[in-house]
Amino acid sequence: MNYRYRAMTQDGQKLQGIIDANDERQARLRLCEEGLFLLDIRPQKSSGVKTRRPRISHSELTLFTRQLATLSAAALPLEESLAVIGQQSSNKRLGDVLNQVRSAILEGHPLSDALQHFPTLFDSLYRTLVKAGEKSGLLAPVLEKLADYNENRQKIRSKLIQSLIYLCMLTTVAIGVVIILLTAVVPKITEQFVHMKQQLPLSTRILLGLSDTLQRTGPTLLATVFIVAVGFWLWLKRGNNRHRFHAMLLRVALIGPLICAINSARYLRTLSILQSSGVPLLDGMNLSTESLNNLEIRQRLANAAENVRQGNSIHLSLE
Missing domain, CATH: 3.10.20 (Ubiquitin-like (UB roll))
Structure with missing residues (x-):
């Protein structure tokens, strides 16, 4: 304001x-x-015109974390480090956030508490690692590990998005080519065979049937697909349906093992960083589950953490 x-x-x-x-x-x-x-x-009275502030990207957050780690390693006071980074930031929104964090530190709050005012920007994993670094007196190394973690996660995410975009483009082009062939090319070829009064092969007759069906029911088919997609999206938002869907995905061949491998790697990588930063094992196991996308795997690992809390061994709890 x-x-x-x-x-x-x-x-x-x-x-x-x-x-x-x-x-x-x-x-x-x-x-x-x-x-x-x-x-x-x-x-100040509002002029009625709302200006849209730029959002803070993952790369900007990673850069801030690495800069803060470098300045902390150089023994520069925390409030001065935040002031320097905030002044040099080209993103006004990030600069405002750092000014507010700096003000909270000047009031006597630790950095981990000051970051709690921005939970959407600094998630629980980020704040917990910072708190562990403050308690152990190793804030700079912890911030460096956190910057590396965020950077690697962003690289993996970017590669995954690029692969999905490429796959979607290929699929769209392939579907478009098939539709053009069935609706424009095949009917013209059919007319030639009809004029020649020749018996068409079975595969050709099946293809012609598909072409005729697509021409007659194309708009209806597209509307049906759209309604089904919207209905599925609304279904996922109700109750435990998303959890059930995630559990069903794990039972699908090829897809299930891939989801398990991705989530397991993410869980173990996060737990490793938390352990090396001095976070207790149980806290680390619970926090690591928050980085997972699949709700079924998240629930299983939360149950494993509860079993460890009750005194069971880790390897038996994770089986």
Whole structure:
């Protein structure tokens, strides 16, 4: 929120301006930190036109984490590191977030608590690793590991998206070619055979039947596919249907083993980082499940963590 203020410098010069802060208290604190004597402050009236702030990308978050790790390793105070990174950031939204985190630290809060105000940007895994680094006194190495983890995860995600886009393009082109052949090319060839009064092979007659069906019921077929897709999407949103669907996927040949392999690798990689950062095993097992996409696997591993908490061995719990 923007606040319009009037203040006086230490040499008696009056000035006015606009400051962006979460609330009036934070705005007053930031102005006092700048050595200003506040005369008046009030919320700025909205002009009715909403400006859209740029979102913070995964690459920008990874870059911030690595920069903070480098500055922390150089023994620069945390609040100064945040101020430097915030000033150099080209993303105004990230700069505002870092200013608010810095203000919370100046009020006496640890970094992990300050990050809790932005749960959509700094998830529970991020905050837990930072908290573990603060307790162990190894914040810089933990941040470096966290930056590497986010970077590798983003690379895998980008490769997966590129592969899916390529597959979708090939599928779309193939379907388009088949539709054009069945609706435009095949009927013309059929006319030639009819004029020649020749008996068509069985495979050709089947192809002609498909072509005729597609021409007569094409719009209806597309509408049916659309309705089924929307209905399936709505079905997934109800109750435990998404969980049931994820469990069903694990029983499908080829797809199930692939999903298990991807989620297992992600779980073990996350748990390894948490363990090397000093996070207790049970906390690490519970946090690692949050990085998984498949709800059925997430539930099984949560049950495994509960079995370990009750005193069972890890390898038996994970079987």
